[in-house]
Amino acid sequence: MKRKHEHTPEDSAPNTISDATLRGFVGYRMKRAFNVVQEDLTTTLRPFDLRMLTYTALVLIVDNPGLRQSQLADAMDIERPNLVVIIDELERRELIVRDRVPTDRRAYALRTTLAGRQLYEKAVAAVTVHEGKLLAGLDDATITTVFDALRTIEKARKRG
Amino acid sequence: MKRKHEHTPEDSAPNTISDATLRGFVGYRMKRAFNVVQEDLTTTLRPFDLRMLTYTALVLIVDNPGLRQSQLADAMDIERPNLVVIIDELERRELIVRDRVPTDRRAYALRTTLAGRQLYEKAVAAVTVHEGKLLAGLDDATITTVFDALRTIEKARKRG
DNA sequence: GAAAATAGATATGAGGCACAACAATGATTG
DNA sequence: CAATCATTGTTGTGCCTCATATCTATTTTC
Numbered sequence: 001m002k003r004k005h006e007h008t009p010e011d012s013a014p015n016t017i018s019d020a021t022l023r024g025f026v027g028y029r030m031k032r033a034f035n036v037v038q039e040d041l042t043t044t045l046r047p048f049d050l051r052m053l054t055y056t057a058l059v060l061i062v063d064n065p066g067l068r069q070s071q072l073a074d075a076m077d078i079e080r081p082n083l084v085v086i087i088d089e090l091e092r093r094e095l096i097v098r099d100r101v102p103t104d105r106r107a108y109a110l111r112t113t114l115a116g117r118q119l120y121e122k123a124v125a126a127v128t129v130h131e132g133k134l135l136a137g138l139d140d141a142t143i144t145t146v147f148d149a150l151r152t153i154e155k156a157r158k159r160g
Numbered sequence: 161m162k163r164k165h166e167h168t169p170e171d172s173a174p175n176t177i178s179d180a181t182l183r184g185f186v187g188y189r190m191k192r193a194f195n196v197v198q199e200d201l202t203t204t205l206r207p208f209d210l211r212m213l214t215y216t217a218l219v220l221i222v223d224n225p226g227l228r229q230s231q232l233a234d235a236m237d238i239e240r241p242n243l244v245v246i247i248d249e250l251e252r253r254e255l256i257v258r259d260r261v262p263t264d265r266r267a268y269a270l271r272t273t274l275a276g277r278q279l280y281e282k283a284v285a286a287v288t289v290h291e292g293k294l295l296a297g298l299d300d301a302t303i304t305t306v307f308d309a310l311r312t313i314e315k316a317r318k319r320g
Numbered sequence: 321g322a323a324a325a326t327a328g329a330t331a332t333g334a335g336g337c338a339c340a341a342c343a344a345t346g347a348t349t350g
Numbered sequence: 351c352a353a354t355c356a357t358t359g360t361t362g363t364g365c366c367t368c369a370t371a372t373c374t375a376t377t378t379t380c
Contacts, residue, residue, distance in 0.1 A: 013226045013227055013228055013231065013261070013267075013269060014224045014225075014226060014227055014231075017220065017224050017227060017231055017232070017234070017235040018223050018224055019220065019223070019235060020223065021219050021222075021223050021284065022216065022219055022220070024288070025287060025288075025291055026197060026291055026294065026295060026303075026306075026307075027194075027197045027198065027201050027212075027287075027291065028216070029307055029310040029311065029314075030190060030193065030194045030197055030310060031194065031198075032237075032310070032314045033190065033310040033311070033313040033314045034187075034190045034191065034194050035237065035314075036313055036314050036316060036317045037186060037187045037190060037313065038187065038191075039317070040317075041187050051366085052187075053366095053367080056182065056188075059181050059182055060177065060179065060182070062181075063178050063179070063180065063181050064174045064177050064178055065174075066173045066174060067173055067174055067177060068173055068327075068328095069327070069328065070326080070327060070328080071173070071174075071177055072177070074177075075177040075179060077192075077195065078367085078368070078369095079368070079369060079370080080327080080328070080329085081328090081329075081330075081331090081368090081369080081370085081371095082367075082368060082369080083328095084328070084329060084330085101173070104326095104327080104376080104377070105327095105375080105376060105377085106326070106327040106328070106375065106376045106377070107173075107326090107327055107328080107376095108327085108328075109173060124181065127185060127187075128184070128185075131185055131186055131187065133316070134186065134313055134316045135186060135313070135316075136316070137312045137316065138309055138312060138313075142305060142309055143186075143309075145302060145305050145306070145309075146186075146305070146306055146309045146310075147186075147189055149298055149302055149303075149305075149306045150189045150190060150192070150193040150306075151189065151193070152297045152298055153193040153196055153197065153294055153295070153298075154189075154192045154193045154195075154196050156196060156293070156294045156295075156296070156297065157196045157199070157200075211335085212336095213335095213336080228358080228359095229358075229359065230357080230358060230359080238336085238337070238338095239337070239338060239339080240358080240359070240360085241337090241338085241339085241359090241360070241361075241362090242336075242337060242338080243359095244359070244360060244361085247359095264345080264346070264357095264358080265344080265345060265346085265358095266344065266345045266346070266357065266358040266359070267345095267357090267358055267359080268358085268359075
């Protein structure tokens with residue numbers, strides 16, 4: 001069995017570290033790239049006092065007014081208990097409201113306030129600009145290919 | 161200013177949740193796809209009693225025998241304190257050893273044991289198979305494009 | 321109407337990650 | 351050479367993300 005990668009001699013510390021084996025895996029490459037994107041997103045959202053999860057929740061509530069917490073948790077792929085604190089924060093800051101649903105008094109219909117919608121507009125615009133810079137080195141066709149490929153991988157969960 | 165996406169009527173809960181706005185962002189698509197990859201990786205590594213970070217560390221030590229903890233932390237993009245517990249675990253399981261460096265008695269030269277190398281072989285093979293399934297829907301050219309694009313995004317950090 | 325299911329909330333714990341501070345050692349410089 | 355500074359690994363601490371178990375209030379089902 002032939003070695004895929006050369007190893008450094010065993011008696012001294014390598015000057016430069018090789019990640020050649022790991023580079024063969026999508027997971028490694030995705031994590032590295034995503035770290036950069038997430039770091040950028042975090043700094044982009046900081047002026048708005050939003051974190052990734054509060055931002056995601058806000059966007060989804062603006063786009064889907066009246067949705068239930070369980071629906072939102074489902075869409076965000078997080079457990080219901082973890083969504084509660086996110087909603088708490090958005091509600092405390094008066095960006096959204098929890099409206100009681102008359103037909104089902106267990107549930108809340110989530111809606112944004114005017115302030116929430118205004119913050120949404122500003123935050124989405126800022127994130128759009130920042131992501132544009134991250135993708136500056138890629139042409140439109142490549143971006144489309146990448147987006148489609150990511151979707152394919154995402155959907156591969158079911159087919160496993 | 162024209163709305164990019166239609167919103168659901170405001171008086172009832174939407175039946176299906178739209179993430180159209182978020183789909184416009186690489187970050188969102190990458191996180192979703194990466195979640196699937198990571199979930200698959202976790203289940204793939206479980207039989208070997210490895211987590212993503214212990215796996216990554218093991219691979220890097222096999223490929224770069226003799227490297228220092230600080231080098232490894234740097235390569236893994238984590239802080240030195242967090243690497244200590246990872247190395248502790250690998251050492252306790254006798255997959256690696258901490259060799260004292262004669263020329264610098266502060267540092268450890270990290271090397272794998274035979275057991276570590278054997279586990280490496282098996283784990284890498286298993287991950288390769290699993291990732292192959294995740295990428296089954298994509299042809300080689302697409303994978304190359306995606307890999308290159310991820311690298312471009314990763315390197316965009318410096319250019320910010 | 322009783323039992324099972326569902327919506328949301330609370331509590332708790334694990335894992336990933338950052339920062340501060342320390343001891344031991346090494347490098348620099350006056 | 352001595353004093354200062356930098357680096358290596360370590361410990362401690364705390365935050366954030368996320369999962370699970372459990373609870374109450376309600377609704378659905380039989």
